[in-house]
């Protein structure tokens with residue numbers, strides 16, 4: 170369901186923002202793009218920190234800006250949370266006081282996000298009496314996220330919240346963000362230029378370039394679009410949302426179900442039903458015209474070719490779609506509604522594509538040589 174509509178036109182001279190986006194009202198929407206592509210400017214327009222002369226913004230049925238009607242809600246009247254690169258906590262207040270500072274400024278706190286729930290989700294309940302100077306960078310950022318959520322926002326805006334943290338701290342905080350996203354109902358708009366954060370967090374992906382949204386939609390669908398540069402990248406991959414379906418202890422394998430079937434992975438230490446994300450690199454996918462009967466590859470799935478493009482260095486980029494299977498969809502639960510049919514990319518040699526006579530619309534089998542588990 171679309172609950173965010175954002176149209177903005179703004180001209181800085183050298184840079185122009187021109188976007189028209191319809192985004193879902195749940196899950197994490199990642200705004201991804203190179204430095205200078207306009208991600209922060211877009212977020213600032215949504216927050217009302219920057220007023221686009223031409224703009225329309227509707228969140229959950231409430232109109233925050235409509236330039237045609239001369240309507241512009243100032244930032245302080247917009248029920249939103251904003252998390253910046255730096256945590257910006259008050260250094261002279263404890264964590265508890267920092268959290269309550271925001272609460273005092275809003276009249277009521279009747280929404281779905283409860284402070285206790287947030288503290289638990291972010292793993293900071295034990296830090297309430299600490300001063301910010303005595304927290305690690307990752308802990309400070311988790312408190313900043315809790316402070317933004319304590320305001321009971323209708324939308325949470327996060328501008329590269331992990332950018333100032335080192336690799337170890339990023340790894341520490343990503344699972345908390347994943348948990349937040351599984352348990353909270355509010356939409357999150359998350360700016361990053363990290364493909365790793367896209368893979369681990371995004372439900373919806375918006376690819377920004379030169380002030381425009383080059384592509385926007387469910388994660389695997391957008392990652393596999395042939396008209397955006399990501400599909401050509403050596404690291405091109407698609408991420409599937411899945412759930413643990415069965416453990417095959419004798420073989421040290423776990424079967425995970427996704428909207429288009431199931432995959433066998435090296436044993437995962439998680440209960441049946443646990444949601445997880447599986448990343449499949451395009452270079453690890455090969456294509457066969459018939460179901461291979463003698464192969465050591467466990468993950469062979471039927472698919473349909475939906476697009477073919479020339480890749481770099483003699484490669485073809487093949488876009489595929491796996492049909493949704495009712496039984497598998499049930500194991501993954503509602504999360505499937507956000508992912509649509511399962512899209513997949515394969516990088517194969519142009520010679521193989523030619524020899525196999527690959528064409529759009531052909532029914533084929535994909536062999537997946539390797540997968541990586543993201544959370």
Ligand SMILES: Nc1ncnc2c1ncn2[C@@H]1O[C@H](COP(=O)(O)OP(=O)(O)OP(=O)(O)O)[C@@H](O)[C@H]1O
Pocket residue numbers: 181184202203204205206207208209210211362
């Ligand atoms: N107030 C301003 N006046 C003029 N130009 C601006 C202003 N704010 C941003 N810009 C320009 O707009 C462009 C987009 O900037 P923006 O910060 O939105 O990009 P970004 O994608 O968020 O980049 P980064 O990933 O580096 O943060 C840049 O060229 C920037 O210099």
